[in-house]
Amino acid sequence: xxxxxxxxxxxxxxxxxxxxLEEEGYTAYGAATAEEGLRRQRENRADxxxxxxxxxxxxxxECIRQMRRDDDVPIVVVSARDDTHDIVAALxxxxxxxxxxxxxxxxxxxxxxxxxxxxxxxxxxxxxxxxGDLEISxxxxxxxxxxxxxxVTRTEFRxxxxxxxxxxxxxxxxxxxxxxxxYDTGDERLVDVHVGRLRQxxxxxxxxxxxxxxxxxxxxxxxx
Amino acid sequence: xxxxxxxxxxTAAFAVGASLLAASMALFSYDLTRRSLLDERERAAVRVxxxxxxxxxxxxxxxxxxxxxxxxxxDTGSIRRPLLHFNGRWYGRSADIGASxxxxxLQQLVRSGEAGVQRVRLDGQPTLLVGVPLSATTSYYELTxxxxxxxxxxxxxxxxxxxxxxVAGAGAALGWYATRHSLRPLTAVADVAERIAAGDFTTRxxxxxxxxxxxxxxxxxxxxxxxxxxxxxxxxxxADVSHELRSPLQTLxxxxxxxxxxxxxxxxxxxTAAGLVADEVARFQRLVDDLMQLARTERPAxxxxxxxxxxxxxxxxxxxxxxxxxxxxxxxxxxxxxxRRRVAQILLNLLDNAVRYGGGPVAxxxxxxxxxxxxxxxxxxxxxxxxxxxxxxxxxVRGRAAHARADTNGTGLGLALVAQHAAAHGGRASVxxxxxxxxxxxxxxxxxxx
Numbered sequence: 001x002x003x004x005x006x007x008x009x010x011x012x013x014x015x016x017x018x019x020x021l022e023e024e025g026y027t028a029y030g031a032a033t034a035e036e037g038l039r040r041q042r043e044n045r046a047d048x049x050x051x052x053x054x055x056x057x058x059x060x061x062e063c064i065r066q067m068r069r070d071d072d073v074p075i076v077v078v079s080a081r082d083d084t085h086d087i088v089a090a091l092x093x094x095x096x097x098x099x100x101x102x103x104x105x106x107x108x109x110x111x112x113x114x115x116x117x118x119x120x121x122x123x124x125x126x127x128x129x130x131x132g133d134l135e136i137s138x139x140x141x142x143x144x145x146x147x148x149x150x151x152v153t154r155t156e157f158r159x160x161x162x163x164x165x166x167x168x169x170x171x172x173x174x175x176x177x178x179x180x181x182x183y184d185t186g187d188e189r190l191v192d193v194h195v196g197r198l199r200q201x202x203x204x205x206x207x208x209x210x211x212x213x214x215x216x217x218x219x220x221x222x223x224x
Numbered sequence: 225x226x227x228x229x230x231x232x233x234x235t236a237a238f239a240v241g242a243s244l245l246a247a248s249m250a251l252f253s254y255d256l257t258r259r260s261l262l263d264e265r266e267r268a269a270v271r272v273x274x275x276x277x278x279x280x281x282x283x284x285x286x287x288x289x290x291x292x293x294x295x296x297x298x299d300t301g302s303i304r305r306p307l308l309h310f311n312g313r314w315y316g317r318s319a320d321i322g323a324s325x326x327x328x329x330l331q332q333l334v335r336s337g338e339a340g341v342q343r344v345r346l347d348g349q350p351t352l353l354v355g356v357p358l359s360a361t362t363s364y365y366e367l368t369x370x371x372x373x374x375x376x377x378x379x380x381x382x383x384x385x386x387x388x389x390x391v392a393g394a395g396a397a398l399g400w401y402a403t404r405h406s407l408r409p410l411t412a413v414a415d416v417a418e419r420i421a422a423g424d425f426t427t428r429x430x431x432x433x434x435x436x437x438x439x440x441x442x443x444x445x446x447x448x449x450x451x452x453x454x455x456x457x458x459x460x461x462x463a464d465v466s467h468e469l470r471s472p473l474q475t476l477x478x479x480x481x482x483x484x485x486x487x488x489x490x491x492x493x494x495x496t497a498a499g500l501v502a503d504e505v506a507r508f509q510r511l512v513d514d515l516m517q518l519a520r521t522e523r524p525a526x527x528x529x530x531x532x533x534x535x536x537x538x539x540x541x542x543x544x545x546x547x548x549x550x551x552x553x554x555x556x557x558x559x560x561x562x563x564r565r566r567v568a569q570i571l572l573n574l575l576d577n578a579v580r581y582g583g584g585p586v587a588x589x590x591x592x593x594x595x596x597x598x599x600x601x602x603x604x605x606x607x608x609x610x611x612x613x614x615x616x617x618x619x620x621v622r623g624r625a626a627h628a629r630a631d632t633n634g635t636g637l638g639l640a641l642v643a644q645h646a647a648a649h650g651g652r653a654s655v656x657x658x659x660x661x662x663x664x665x666x667x668x669x670x671x672x673x674x
Contacts, residue, residue: 016478102473
């Protein structure tokens with residue numbers, strides 16, 4: 001069974017979410033603070049984490065950042081805040097997706113499912129691809145730069161695999177949203193922030209990317 | 225009648241003033257010149273007539289005078305014509321003049337022994353008549369043509385009229401120029417106001433260096449500040465309210481979902497009640513979403529290149545409608561410079577509207593006219609009555625059909641959002657009759673093509 005950790009300080013929201021997620025077939029447990037959530041995740045790792053941004057003590061942004069240090073679990077922000085600033089900050093901290101309250105449980109479930117997929121879009125075994133000093137092994141789920149293994153989250157990895165599969169060709173933000181996040185229409189900032197995070201990890205000079213390049217008004221392309 | 229603009233009125237006043245001045249000056253000088261010229265002419269004519277009369281008198285002072293010969297001997301040129309009344313008969317050098325040429329009063333005056341002068345029009349020619357009595361039975365008349373003088377007057381009148389028109393034109397030009405300068409601050413205000421209306425709330429008037437205008441710019445800027453503060457307050461209020469509603473709604477949505485899933489475990493009455501709660505929570509959720517959207521629509525559109533045909537197909541798929549509803553004429557570019565999220569919502573809301581009130585959409589037309597992207601969604605419903613076509617885009621207005629069918633799924637904000645999204649692109653939303661019955665909702669997005 002898929003386990004979901006819900007970090008939410010509002011007791012009623014947490015309780016309702018837990019009830020609804022269990023009804024959907026998840027094993028769900030909650031935490032009222034970021035500290036409690038981080039501890040629970042260390043002790044008993046969940047497959048998905050839902051985080052609210054406004055938390056007492058450590059806030060949601062810091063919670064995501066700390067969890068990301070040693071965990072590639074898909075993290076979804078569920079917040080009542082919908083400012084661009086908050087969305088970008090949460091994604092940059094390491095969140096995989098951002099949902100604005102109130103979110104329907106069906107939608108939430110669909111998002112979690114999409115994020116848990118790991119390379120399932122790739123049917124046949126795919127050989128490792130090399131882009132200069134960058135080596136991507138879809139089957140092994142590994143990325144190496146100059147021989148060193150790079151720690152990427154599942155979402156970052158899937159984004160990279162999609163781009164590698166269409167190496168040399170441009171993929172639009174909407175195409176990437178569809179393929180990686182499973183959105184029909186979604187927020188393109190999701191793609192932009194993830195590409196930025198990925199560049200920090202795979203590019204020698206993230207400000208002047210050599211492999212993962214932007215084509216203005218069109219999308220992104222991975223090249224040698 | 226439409227009232228003339230301030231500038232036109234000032235210009236017209238300048239023109240009228242200048243032409244009045246020019247006309248009175250012209251009339252005055254024309255009259256003066258005319259009078260002195262005529263007087264001069266008259267004096268000369270009288271002098272010459274007296275001289276000629278003396279010659280005639282000498283010529284007649286014989287026993288058997290040859291009157292015709294005497295008259296012929298006068299050196300009169302072509303402009304003067306002599307006429308003699310001698311012993312009851314008229315003698316002239318040509319037949320076309322005679323007694324009828326001289327008015328009765330003048331004849332009487334001369335016969336009574338006094339010389340007389342009169343200006344008349346003879347055969348359409350201005351003519352000066354000078355009558356000199358020679359004896360009790362003899363009167364000498366001289367007819368002097370004033371045609372040349374008259375022509376001079378005509379030329380003078382023409383010249384003066386032309387000068388008058390030029391002066392009036394110069395006055396108008398002066399007025400236009402002067403108003404351009406004095407109206408420049410107003411033009412600046414209009415420009416700034418337009419920019420503010422277009423959504424640029426950072427624009428302000430430059431504080432004027434002219435003390436007379438300083439008050440205008442200061443109070444204008446103050447007004448804009450107040451307005452912006454107010455808009456911001458309203459926007460923040462709407463956002464805050466929606467935000468505060470979201471957290472409890474999340475609880476409700478999740479709890480309602482549990483109730484819906486466990487429908488089978490409830491008795492019938494509880495299940496019905498649970499269903500009502502779930503439906504209303506869903507509607508509440510849509511309402512809050514739309515309100516949030518509406519609070520955000522004040523921001524300017526973020527344009528990018530968007531494949532609108534693909535977006536429209538996506539919207540149809542999203543609402544479980546066939547994608548071939550979407551049509552775009554061959555050769556029309558499908559990539560438009562628009563705000564993707566707004567256009568996506570325009571499409572979805574128009575489709576929802578057609579489903580809810582028009583029996584479902586029958587076509588989605590995409591066209592480009594003069595760089596303006598046009599989206600049309602047709603349905604085969606009852607259409608929208610003419611009197612409702614404006615208010616239908618207001619908030620919380622739902623079609624009559626909604627009441628008739630007791631359809632409560634709509635939030636009453638869908639079309640208001642469509643209108644706002646169109647306005648954010650500088651365009652508009654409207655509804656007309658579909659040629660073959662039903663309604664046609666049209667959204668125009670100017671600047672869709674570079």
